Amino acid sequence: MAPSFLGTRNGSDRRDSRAEGNGMAQRPSKGARLKDVAARADVSIKTVSNVVRGQVRVAEPTRQRVLRAIDELDYRPHASARHLRTGRSGVIALAVPELVQPYFAELAAAVIAAAAESGVSVLIEDTGGDPAAELSAACGLSDPLIDGVLLSPQHLDQNALARRERRVPLVLLGERDYEVPADHVLVDSVAAAREATAHLLALGRRRVAAIGFQNNPPHATSQQRARGYHEALHAAAVPYDPELTPPVGDFSRTEGAAAMRALLALPEPPDAVFCFSDLLASGVLRAAYDHGLRVPQDLAVVGFDDIEETRFCVPSLSTVAPDKPQLARLAVQALLGRIAGDPDAPHTTRHATHRLVRRESSTLPTAG
Structure with missing residues (x-):
């Protein structure tokens, strides 16, 4: 299934060029419906729903068959309708300081891919490292259709973060020393x-x-x-x-x-x-x-x-x-677990792996 991406916003322009209104809800595909995907994959509508929501374990061959049908039919779940049925939109936000920076662009792509595996869409927020924009992101961008937030803060004050008004599920990314109630995913x-x-x-x-x-x-x-x-x-x-x-x-x-x-x-x-x-x-x-x-x-x-x-x-x-793909998976898993589970459960810190890649700038080629 192609990754779901709901657009990019920044601190000065909050408009989403790909969606209407508040920019959060996907437009449904005009032709494909849930039952069409079920018929194409030869499974029940409930199985398709389970694959899209990513909340119930589905046998891998069946899941792949459903994903192929979703891709072939270009089916897109309607976030607003899902929100009315379940109380969740299936939309999370990723807020980074500068999307123009290659590291954050590559991380965003990895997060979108990891979220797509669970049938979740991602809204990308470029905060510009502005403390007010970072706090807004930590509060869910004041939008009820945001289920949770992955935030890479740069200048956000720890006390402001601890006092945030809207307790949307939050996972922090990056080398932060914040002592706040939030899960944390980072590299050592x-x-x-x-x-x-x-x-x-x-x-x-x-x-x-x-x-x-x-x-x-x-x-x-x-x-x-x-x-x-x-x-x-x-x-x-x-x-x-x-x-x-x-x-x-x-x-x-x-x-x-x-x-x-x-x-x-x-x-x-x-x-x-x-x-x-x-x-x-x-x-x-x-x-x-x-x-x-x-x-x-x-x-x-x-x-x-x-x-x-x-x-x-x-x-x-x-x-x-x-390991950016692993970091993205850990972050998305932590956030979806927090969304679906107990909001008051103990918070965790998870580490993604890293490796030193030796290339020409530090290693002379060997003769041979």
């Missing part, structure tokens, strides 16, 4: 940063810089990746040099290039750089090229996120690869 950024830095140190590099420190204001992502960097230096008995950790304003290519140029102006420049995001690393590669450096011979580089462009840039970028 400390361990991942430690592994990335240790990889550079294992190459024999001793002037290992880190680009991604954000101190004004402090950010949990930056803090946790900095912690992993420090732990790897300590384990290798390499002294920390504050000159090798220039601050950045954000995780962008521009900031990465500017930080790298500052490092190259040092009396003793680094021989390796761990970047807290792939976009920062992309800027580093550009600055190194402009300076006439060879990567990885003169400068080894590792990023974080494993966005698609890392496999196609020259040289290809070594990076920490969070």
